[in-house]
Amino acid sequence: MARVPRRPAALLAVVLAVLTAAAPSPAVPLARAASPVGAGQIVPGSVGRSSLELDAVYRANLKLSWASRAIWVDSTAVITNTSGAEIDRVELNTIAARLGNIRLRPVTVDGVAVRASISGQTILVPLGGVLPVDGVTRIRVRFSARLRSDLEGSDWLFTRTNGIADLYRWLPWVSRRVTFERPNHGDPFVTPTSRDVRVRITTDRRLVLATTGDRVSVSPDGLTQTFAAENVRDFTVTAATDYQTRERVVGSTTVRVWFRPGTRGAAWLDAGADAFAALEERLGPYGYPTFKVVQSAGGAGMESPGLIWIPTGTAAVNLRYLAAHETAHLWFYGIVGSDQVREPFTDEAAADFAARSVLGIHRASRCPAARLDRSIYDYSARCYFETVYIQGGNLLDDARQLMGSDVFWAALRGYVEANRHRLAATSTLLRTLDDATPLDLAGLLFAPRFPRIY
Numbered sequence: 001m002a003r004v005p006r007r008p009a010a011l012l013a014v015v016l017a018v019l020t021a022a023a024p025s026p027a028v029p030l031a032r033a034a035s036p037v038g039a040g041q042i043v044p045g046s047v048g049r050s051s052l053e054l055d056a057v058y059r060a061n062l063k064l065s066w067a068s069r070a071i072w073v074d075s076t077a078v079i080t081n082t083s084g085a086e087i088d089r090v091e092l093n094t095i096a097a098r099l100g101n102i103r104l105r106p107v108t109v110d111g112v113a114v115r116a117s118i119s120g121q122t123i124l125v126p127l128g129g130v131l132p133v134d135g136v137t138r139i140r141v142r143f144s145a146r147l148r149s150d151l152e153g154s155d156w157l158f159t160r161t162n163g164i165a166d167l168y169r170w171l172p173w174v175s176r177r178v179t180f181e182r183p184n185h186g187d188p189f190v191t192p193t194s195r196d197v198r199v200r201i202t203t204d205r206r207l208v209l210a211t212t213g214d215r216v217s218v219s220p221d222g223l224t225q226t227f228a229a230e231n232v233r234d235f236t237v238t239a240a241t242d243y244q245t246r247e248r249v250v251g252s253t254t255v256r257v258w259f260r261p262g263t264r265g266a267a268w269l270d271a272g273a274d275a276f277a278a279l280e281e282r283l284g285p286y287g288y289p290t291f292k293v294v295q296s297a298g299g300a301g302m303e304s305p306g307l308i309w310i311p312t313g314t315a316a317v318n319l320r321y322l323a324a325h326e327t328a329h330l331w332f333y334g335i336v337g338s339d340q341v342r343e344p345f346t347d348e349a350a351a352d353f354a355a356r357s358v359l360g361i362h363r364a365s366r367c368p369a370a371r372l373d374r375s376i377y378d379y380s381a382r383c384y385f386e387t388v389y390i391q392g393g394n395l396l397d398d399a400r401q402l403m404g405s406d407v408f409w410a411a412l413r414g415y416v417e418a419n420r421h422r423l424a425a426t427s428t429l430l431r432t433l434d435d436a437t438p439l440d441l442a443g444l445l446f447a448p449r450f451p452r453i454y
C-alpha cells in the first residue's frame with residue numbers, strides 16, 4: 001500500500017455506534033453441495049499445528065445491502081493438506097472480524113459444527129481431529145457483518161463512503177493468526193494463493209462491481225453476478241451505483257479503470273496502463289487476462305491480486321506515483337507473495353523501487369538509516385515508509401548500480417518466475433540478486449541492514 005498526502009476530505013464525525021442485529025442469512029445455496037456429515041478424512045487426535053501451505057479452493061456467496069451496509073457471507077473452503085505434515089486447525093483471515101462487527105454462525109467441518117472462535121481478524125477453526133497429509137476437508141463459514149461509514153484508521157478497507165463500497169479481505173482465507181493493530185500503515189496480512197475462487201454476489205440494487213475476479217455470469221435482473229479468479233491471494237470487491245469504465249489493451253492484458261463521474265478516468269487509465277507497460281517490460285509477464293484500476297472510497301492506495309485501489313480524492317500530482325507503486329504490487333505481493341507482516345521489505349521495498357525506477361523519482365530517506373528486516377510492528381508511523389520503502393528501495397537501486405541494470409533486472413525477472421504464485425522470503429530475494437553477480441552483495445550491501453538473515 002502507499003499513503004500520499006490527500007486533500008482535506010470532509011470529516012465524517014458521525015460514526016454509527018449502534019449496529020443492528022444480524023439479518024437473515026442469504027437464501028442462495030452453495031455452488032456445490034456440502035459433503036455428507038462425517039464424510040471427511042479427519043481422524044481422531046490432535047497435533048497442535050496449522051499451516052499456510054494448504055491448497056484451498058473457495059466457493060462463496062456474498063450478499064451486499066447497499067442501503068444498510070450489511071453483508072452476509074456463506075463461504076466454503078475445500079482444503080487439501082499439502083503442508084507435508086498433519087494439521088488439526090485452520091486459521092482464516094477476514095477483516096470483517098476486526099472492522100465489521102462480525103456475527104459468526106456455527107462453522108462446520110465436513111458438515112459437523114465445530115467450536116470456532118474469533119481472535120482479532122482471525123477465525124480459528126479446530127478441525128475436530130487431525131487432517132492427514134494430502135487429506136481433504138471442507139470448512140463452511142457463515143457470518144453477517146456491516147461495512148463502516150467512514151475512512152478513519154483502517155476503516156477505509158471495509159466501508160461504504162463517498163458512493164463506493166470497499167470490501168478488502170472479507171472472504172475468510174487461509175492465513176495464520178496475525179495481529180491487526182500496528183503502529184503504522186503496514187499491511188497486517190499473509191495469505192497463500194488459491195488456484196480457484198468463485199464468488200456469487202447478490203445486491204439489493206443494481207451495482208457496478210469491480211472485483212479480483214472476472215465476471216462469468218449475471219442474472220436477468222442484474223442483481224446477482226458471479227465472478228471467478230485463479231491464482232489469487234485475496235478477493236477484493238468494490239462497488240458503486242455509477243461506476244464508469246474505460247479500458248486499453250497492453251500486450252496481452254486488458255487494463256480497465258472503474259471511476260465515478262467527476263473523476264478523470266482517462267488520466268487514471270493512462271497512469272495505470274503506462275505503469276503496467278513499463279513494469280511488465282522490466283519484471284516479466286503478468287500472466288492474467290485483466291488488470292483493474294479501481295477508484296476506492298478513500299484512505300490509501302492499495303494492492304490486491306490483479307486489482308489496485310486508487311482512493312477518491314487522489315490529487316493529480318500524486319496519481320502517477322500512486323498508480324505505479326500499486327501496479328508494481330501486482331508482481332511483488334500478487335504474483336510473488338510474501339509475509340507482509342514479518343517481512344514488509346519483500347513487497348514494499350521491491351514495489352516502491354520498481355515504481356520509482358520507471359518514473360525516475362528515487363529520493364533520499366527522511367529518517368536515519370535503520371534495519372530493513374523488521375516486522376511491521378517494529379517501525380514507527382513516522383519512519384515506516386521512509387525506512388522500508390525509501391531506504392529499502394534505495395538499497396535495491398544500489399544493488400542495480402553495482403550489478404549493472406541488465407543483470408539486475410534479469411535477476412529480478414528470474415525471482416518473479418521462480419516464485420510465481422508462492423510466498424517468497426526476503427532472504428530469497430536478496431540471495432537471488434547476490435547469486436546473479438560475482439560481486440559479494442551480502443558483504444557490500446545487505447548484511448548490515450539484515451542482521452536477522454546474515
Ligand SMILES: [Zn+2]
Pocket residue numbers: 001002325329347348351
Ligand atoms: Zn505498497
